[in-house]
Amino acid sequence: MAFQDIITGLTRRRIQIYDQAGEDWRFAESLKSVSEDTAQEYEGRAVLELIQNGHDALAECGAGRIAVLVCPHAGENGVLYVANEGAGFTNSNFRAITELALSDKGAGEGIGNKGLGFRSVLELTDWPEVYSKASPSSAEFDGFCFRFARPEDVRGLVDDSELADRVIEDISPLALPVPAKVTDAELTSLAAEGFSTVVRLPLRNKHAVEAAIAQATEAISGEAPLLLFLDRVGQLIVDVQDGGDRGGRRVLARSVAPSTLVAREERGWVEEVDLAEGGRYLLARRTLAPEELRRVIERSVEAREIDAKWLKWEGEAWVGLALRLDEDLERGLLYTFLPMSDAACAPFRGHAHAPFFTKLARLHISEAVGLNPFLLDQLAELCLRLVSALRAQGPCSAVRHLVLDLVCWDAPARIDRVLDGKLADEPIVPLVEADAWGTLRASFAWPDGTRPWTVLTAKALAEAGGPLLDPSVGPLREARLLKLHQDLLTTQMLPSSQTAAAWVERVAERLQPAREAQPVPLWANFYDDLARAFADHPEDLSGRRIILDQDGRLWPALGGAETAGKSEQSVFFHPEDEGGNGTAEVPKALKALRRRMAFTHPGIAWERPGRTFLETHRLVRPYRPGRVFEALRDLLAKSPSDALCRDALAFALRLFPSLTAVERRRLPQTGFRLPTGDGDWIKATSCLFSPAWGTEGGRRLAKFLDAGGDEIPSLAALRQRWLSGRADCRRDLPRAVREGAPQHDGVRTATSPRTAHADTEDRHLAQGPAE
Structure with a gap:
């Protein structure tokens, strides 16, 4: 017909x-x-x-x-x-x-x-x-x-x-x-x-x-892109x-090629789709098991959610996903071969196709229809399978953005359920500079501030051992990963301040210059970065070796307000930074004191944020003579060695000429120790002038003891409190000072004549030896 x-x-x-x-x-x-x-x-x-x-x-x-x-x-x-x-x-x-x-x-x-x-x-x-x-x-x-x-x-x-x-x-x-x-x-x-x-x-x-x-x-x-899942259209x-302006002829093309991002054996279900001006995509598909699909359809038909015509399903059923390769995709959409409406967003940052049951115009889906959640579960499994294939082929730098697009679901419960609730333990976090993967549970993100980090960059912290998210994934992907971390683990992905402090200490070690070298200019920036990173928890830097001293060594930061004055070591801003001069430095000859007291390196060009931060939170002491003598008092209060007692006294003599009258009157509070004739160092307040000092009291006491006072033990013990002879003191103390101290009236060599000013100096330092 x-x-x-x-x-x-x-x-x-x-x-x-x-x-x-x-x-x-x-x-x-x-x-x-x-x-x-x-x-x-x-x-x-x-x-x-x-x-x-x-x-x-x-x-x-x-x-x-x-x-x-x-x-x-x-x-x-x-x-x-x-x-x-x-x-x-x-x-x-x-x-x-x-x-x-x-x-x-x-x-x-x-x-x-x-x-x-x-x-x-x-x-x-x-x-x-x-x-x-x-x-x-x-x-x-x-x-x-x-x-x-x-x-x-x-x-x-x-x-x-x-x-x-x-x-x-x-x-x-x-x-x-x-x-x-x-x-x-x-x-x-x-x-x-x-x-x-x-x-x-x-x-x-x-x-x-x-x-x-x-x-x-x-x-x-x-x-x-219209042709993305239309594999019959070229x-x-x-x-x-x-x-007019709207006129013209345009041709959308679709071509398919194997992808080099996955191993050859995986290319049957993964391919690259080139849509010319529509972009390049990595497309993966998953064929649904016929029996499983039929059971789901039967349940939906029985619940009168879909038409019985679906029971006559013929042909292969599959779900697919597509990730943009040539540029970032702001959001993905759902497809039923053709894209649905703009309101039908894919649950991850890619486009997703499945034979969803929809209303007539296919504008959106309803998860109340049992078939649709089943298909979303299949997409979640496909995402994880593709993640595994991409990681296996590597390198991380080539696929890290794709992996994050696949796993960062807006509502991650579904994809987490595929892994029995263990997505947080899956290696899905691309780590900086490592070409490796970390887990959400064991990896961190370094916060991005209003201005970039100068020294404490993610790269620097990663080199110091921090398992950090590679910031090259971009702020949008980083934000999605942070949300995923929060959703799965209910905590922020940022490292704790204690953890960050350990990394920072290792960064300082890597910045540390050679002993004789000038410090790199980055040190001032390093301390400025510290001020940003630890603004809320400065106490976690206490005890961390992050302070560069005058010799290029690293010193532990002080302990903050609650531990100030209790440390066995103390560090000050360099005197020259305070308008002082080199006299305030601890001479190299005073080795015992230099092991316990230091000044920041004079080569650091301090900027205010870092300097203010360290000083405000008492991580470094500002240089003032009074503060220095407070530090000496703390050191001398803890069973100091003879060498430390000698160095402390020598250093005090070095500073004495620059002290004000008020500062000199406070010297007795320092608790200096002085040498006795037996070679011991005891508190100055317990010392007595021996006859060798030529004082009237010393001569009378010696005469009394020689005349029989030694028969009384308590009186005989007074000899142990006698200061070492005048010549011995001059032989020992000035020699320690000569390495760096200028000669002046109060600090004399063994042959310099004694003056009234010298007696005053001795009394200020000792303040207590009886005559």
Whole structure:
């Protein structure tokens, strides 16, 4: 039977059935009403629905073409053409497109299987047309070519004018096909170019023209690439023949190649998709187990969540994901082959496809439908499988951003459940400078402030042993990983201040210059960074060897307010930084004291944040003579060695000329120790001047003891408190001072004459030896 006869015969029979039903069954009116309502559900998606139909017509293993032409100046109000080079219309296709919700495609056979999407064209036209070839090799449209009956067509088919009026009123035109002749030159051109089917829409009015242009433009320039999961399409040609800024011809291409990011054996399910100007993507797919899928479908059908037609699923079912390779993807969308609405976001930073059950226009999904959560679970498993494949192939630097895009789900409970709640222990954190992976539980992120770090960078801390997230992943991915850490472990990913203090100490060790070298300029920046990093917890730096002294050695920071004065070591800002001079430095000869007291390196160009931080929190003492003598007091209060006692006294003599009267009066509080004749060092307040000092009291005591006072033990013990002889003191103390102390009235060599000022100095330092 000729195609025209099939078309006309079907319409005649439908009119006859309608007439016979009469008022007993007003099905035609119901179907017309539903058809018009359905068209409204697909508002704005007519072009997408026609592209989908074209995709389903293409061969499964091919790379066919689809063309969309908008010709605003053709016909009466403009014409939209959508063509494909797939299989031409069959009798089954023809009948299905003229029915409502009776698609001849089963679930799984293509994108569209509801039999409703074609109604979307009613947004743009009242009289759609279809032209198809009997064979792909045909040079012209010689197959099913039909349009839908206009009033004059109905009257030509029905002799009864009253019946014709009722048919026109009650029956949807889309149920009454009539043969169409090819009279449009554009159709002839499309046939010659190899397209096998064309849907031609004479546009209703100017509004319809604008809508067609907008939908065609959106198809090629939307946020979600249209061809991403349409593996039957090789090219999508969009030609808006407007002549204005909106006009022009654009071609979206899709090509596929193996990916080098995964091992060769993995390339059957992972490939790279090149969409030309649409970007490059890594696409992975997971075939669903048929029996498992069927059980889920059966449960959803039984719960009346989906149509029983799904039980007749045919063909392979799969889920897929796509990650952008050539630039960052701000957000991903859900697909059912075609992208859903902008509100249907993928749960991770990639696009995701699955045969979701959706409402008519496929704008979003409902997780209340049991099939949909099952498909999301399959996507989660696919994400983790791809993560494993990417890590195995490496290197980390090439795939770190992709791994984070895959695992950082907006709601991570689903992907965590796939790993039995152990996602936090999975190596998914790319570590800085290590080309290695860490776990969320054992890795950290170094905070990014309002200004970049100068010394305490993530790289520097990583070199010091910190397992830190590589900041090269960018702020957006870092923020998503921090959220994932918070969601899974309910803690921040930042290191504790105690942990950071240990890393900082090792950074200081790496900065430490050679003994004779000048410190690198970074030291001042190092202390400024400390002020930022430990603003809330300066106490955690206490005891950490982070203070560079005058000899290029590292000293522990002091202990803060609660431990000030209790340390066996003390460190001061260099006297020159306080406006002093080199006299205040501890001479190298005073080795015992230098092991316990130091000054910051004079080469550090202090900046205020770091200096203020260290001083405010008492991690370094400001240099003032009073503070120095406080430190000496602390050192001398803890069973000091003889060498330390000697060095402390020598250092005090060195400072004495620069002290004010008030500072000199406070010297007795220091608790200096002095040498006795037995070689011991005892507190100055316990010492007695021996006869060798030439004092009247000393001579009288010696005479008394010699005359028999030694017979009394307590009096005899006074000899042990005698200061070492004047010559011995001058031999010992000045020699220790000579290495760095200038000669002056108060610090004398063994041969210098004694003066009244010298006696005053001795008394200030000793303040207590009895005569």
